[in-house]
Amino acid sequence: MTTVHQLVPTISPRDAVGNHTLALRKILRELGFESEIFSMFRHTDLMNDTHYVDRLPGDADVVIYQFSIGSPVADRWAQHPGLKVANYHNITPTSLVGRWDGLLAAEVQLGRDQMARYANLCDHAICDSDFNRSELDALGYKSTETIPVLFDSLDARSDRSTLAKLERNRQGTQVLFVGRIAPNKAHHDLVAAVRTLREVHNDNAHLHFVGTDGPPSYRSTLNGIINHAGMRDHVTFHGSVSQEQLVSHYMAADVFCCLSDHEGFCVPVVEAMNHDLPVIAFSCTAVAETVASGGLLLTEKSPLLVASAIHRVRNDDALAQRLRQAGRQRAKNFDSEITREKFHRQISNLILESL
């Protein structure tokens, strides 16, 4: 039986790369391949379902590396004699994290170095977005293609108690952002925008952040800014939540706003579109490509402009309705069945041609 294994530095549920890796293993097994996941750091919930990196068999036919950070795991992949496929999810530039977390900066720098170093070794690279693909093309990767990241379309039901709590406390516009609390996601810009919305447009708006903590220094700075801006009672950090709770957040919010400075794809944008939530996003990196015609793309993100955009969407029913429809239409492009089909076709072709 042909063996197609995956290598990933860290595997964890409730994480875009982790979910993608697990979904891809399912596809590979459906295709009739023997497929396992090998990782250096494994979440306790996945201990019995994955393997430590040292267990990777030397005779595997194909090894897919999930590329999103620098890691010694990449060297294992590069040294493996099998067909080498990279699945590139992008690596945050050092300039965006270096000031906040020295260790993370070292890891992303290592990732960028490895990305350049392995251009000639990689037989084929699958990228989440054309933005990611352009980075690998520029480094001289010989064979690249774009297939979106695999993720569940959140068919889960909403968590009733979470929804009830969110509905009970709502007053003004409920602005939602989902993503790790990290500097490249620019949570501070959202705080500034919502504060401006409250002051300038007399909107008793509330900002909801869903996502795990990133660099502690960024969170600490963010807390300082929130306090200074008098926003302590108007910003809620919900942390990491279950699928059902996440659905509740999408249902309860009025606007999904993403002001990230760097994204390789941005799954939450598509999730928001899937839940009929109007999307406003700062047009940069892969965000513009993911949002495309499904939301309002701002070319700058001054607090005044973002606040005006949120205010307009909230008060213009026709615009909000069209954004919902366009978002729903756009999200269909990333339907999990379509993406699964693409992976099915491309991987079986790739492996059949190579072996």
Added chain:
Amino acid sequence: MSDSQSDAEYFQEVVAEIELEARQRAATGEYPRALLRSLDEEFRRWIPDASLESGIEDTIRSIEAASYVDAAVPLKSRSPVGSFTKWVVRRLTYFYHRHIAQQITALGIHITRPLRLIDASLKNINRRLSLVEDQLDVGAAARSELIASVSHIAASEGIKEILLEHFRGVPGRVLFGDLFEPSLLDFLRNQGVDIYGVTPNDEASAAVDIQQTELIEHLDHLDSNALDGFVLCGITDRSSLNEQLRALRLLLLRSRAGARAAIIVAKPELLSSRLGPVAADLLQGRPLHSETWCYLLSRENASDITVVESSDSAFSLITATLP
């Protein structure tokens, strides 16, 4: 036209309307100016520099934490028998794992020791550098007070029209920096020039399309070929020769072929007479003659270089087209 194309165009129109509305409201003073900047300033004040402050310290702590190996192997298993077996094996081999773990932990500490020495050395060097900077730059405070006291010379109507003619029909963005007179920028924008301003000045940076930052810092982060034109002023009256030349070089690097250039510079004689002897002696920078700017532009193969003197002979406007 497909639905998605029509949606995209409609949403672009909406964004343009929002931008225009925000700009108009800001111009009329409807939005509180201080509010627009305060959080940005606050963020900059809070932002740490991991490489200079505690970044290395935090990194070393992380390595030390990661090098601690827990000798107690997890017992979780799919079946109770598996869990029990693991517990038995753990009990029987604990002495062995603990011995190995202690050695690995000791190794981690030995690895981080030289890193701590490097960190201490870097901090020491930084402290010494700060002392040296203070000793060398004794007049910094006095100079900044003098710069603040120098009043800018307002551009006349005649200059506005010449600038407008020069930038009429320019397709892309025009940078106005470092800006001292927002009315000149507003005039050009109202006439259809796609222009934005850059200034370190608090007062002038209140409008929507004016960024509050140092011009050179802004240019350092700008992409090549981002500009279709620029108006250089302010910095030409008070900055050092090196800063003025650096600003010009960066502007040339960031401009497309055929970009329009304009430089507004106070007449050196007039400024000297206004400054008085103390400021003239202590200020590092003073305006260059218009002939010098013409020479610098011609050395870059700029064409159509013209010099216009204001009616009150207070300043010169040099315009040119870049190669």
